[in-house]
Structures are given as C-alpha cells and as structure tokens.
Amino acid sequence: MQDPNCLFCKIVKGEIPSNKVFENKDILAFSDVNPQAPVHILIIPKEHIPTIADISEAQAGLAGQLVLTAKQIAAEQGLESGFRLVFNCQKDAGQEVFHVHLHLLGGRKFSWPPG
Ligand code: 5GP
Numbered sequence: 001m002q003d004p005n006c007l008f009c010k011i012v013k014g015e016i017p018s019n020k021v022f023e024n025k026d027i028l029a030f031s032d033v034n035p036q037a038p039v040h041i042l043i044i045p046k047e048h049i050p051t052i053a054d055i056s057e058a059q060a061g062l063a064g065q066l067v068l069t070a071k072q073i074a075a076e077q078g079l080e081s082g083f084r085l086v087f088n089c090q091k092d093a094g095q096e097v098f099h100v101h102l103h104l105l106g107g108r109k110f111s112w113p114p115g
C-alpha cells in the first residue's frame with residue numbers, strides 16, 4: 001500500500017526524481033537531497049510504513065532487508081573504516097518524513113552521543 005500524499009511514496013512511483021543507488025521489488029535506496037556526510041543514502045521499503053514503531057512481526061524480513069542493503073551499499077561505497085546507520089523514529093528523534101527510511105552515513109568520523 002502507498003500513501004498518495006507521502007513524499008517517499010512519490011519517489012518510489014517516480015513522481016519525484018531521485019538519484020537511485022539500488023532497487024529491487026521491495027526496497028529502494030537513493031541519495032539524501034541534503035547530505036550530512038560525504039556518503040548519505042536513504043534505504044526505504046517501497047511499501048508505505050510510517051515509522052519503525054509501526055513495523056510488524058510479518059515485516060521482520062523487510063526490516064532485515066533494509067539493514068542488509070545498507071551493508072551492501074556501504075561496501076560498494078568503500079566505507080571500510082566505518083559507517084553509521086540511523087532510523088529516526090517519531091518526533092523526539094527528529095523524524096521529518098513519515099515513511100520508514102534507514103540513513104546510511106559515511107565518509108567522515110561521527111561523534112557520540114548524537115545530538
Ligand atoms: P528524517 O529526519 O525523517 O529521518 O530524514 C528525512 C530525510 O529525507 C532528510 O535527511 C532529508 O534531507 C531527506 N529528504 C527530504 N526530502 C527529500 C527529497 O525530496 N529527496 C531526497 N532524496 N531526500 C529528501
């Protein structure tokens with residue numbers, strides 16, 4: 001199911017252009033329009049799921065695919081020295097787009113704790 005008003009559903013449908021890095025029948029990965037690191041890629045399910053808090057047991061495989069896709073892209077992007085994966089979930093975490101997306105960030109050092 002898709003939400004016609006959702007930005008990332010529009011990217012999945014090609015109504016909004018994106019710089020695609022990977023695609024299969026369930027998953028799409030594309031460059032973030034406002035990169036926070038030299039490599040900043042968003043990995044999303046094609047299905048509209050608003051937040052990580054909405055992921056069901058039945059979608060465990062899909063959640064795993066997001067992580068495995070991130071790992072694969074990190075290797076392709078040459079991020080051998082490390083990378084960061086982030087799911088911002090709901091408003092206190094700063095989630096702005098309510099369609100699940102995994103941030104893959106790399107190409108620089110990251111501090112901890114995050115802001
Ligand atoms: P959030 O804060 O929800 O975790 O992250 C949303 C991300 O989507 C942000 O990093 C933002 O730069 C990115 N973003 C917002 N609109 C667009 C867009 O139209 N295209 C792309 N490629 N990225 C977007």
Ligand code: ZN
Nearest residue numbers: 006009048099
């Ligand atoms: Zn959506």
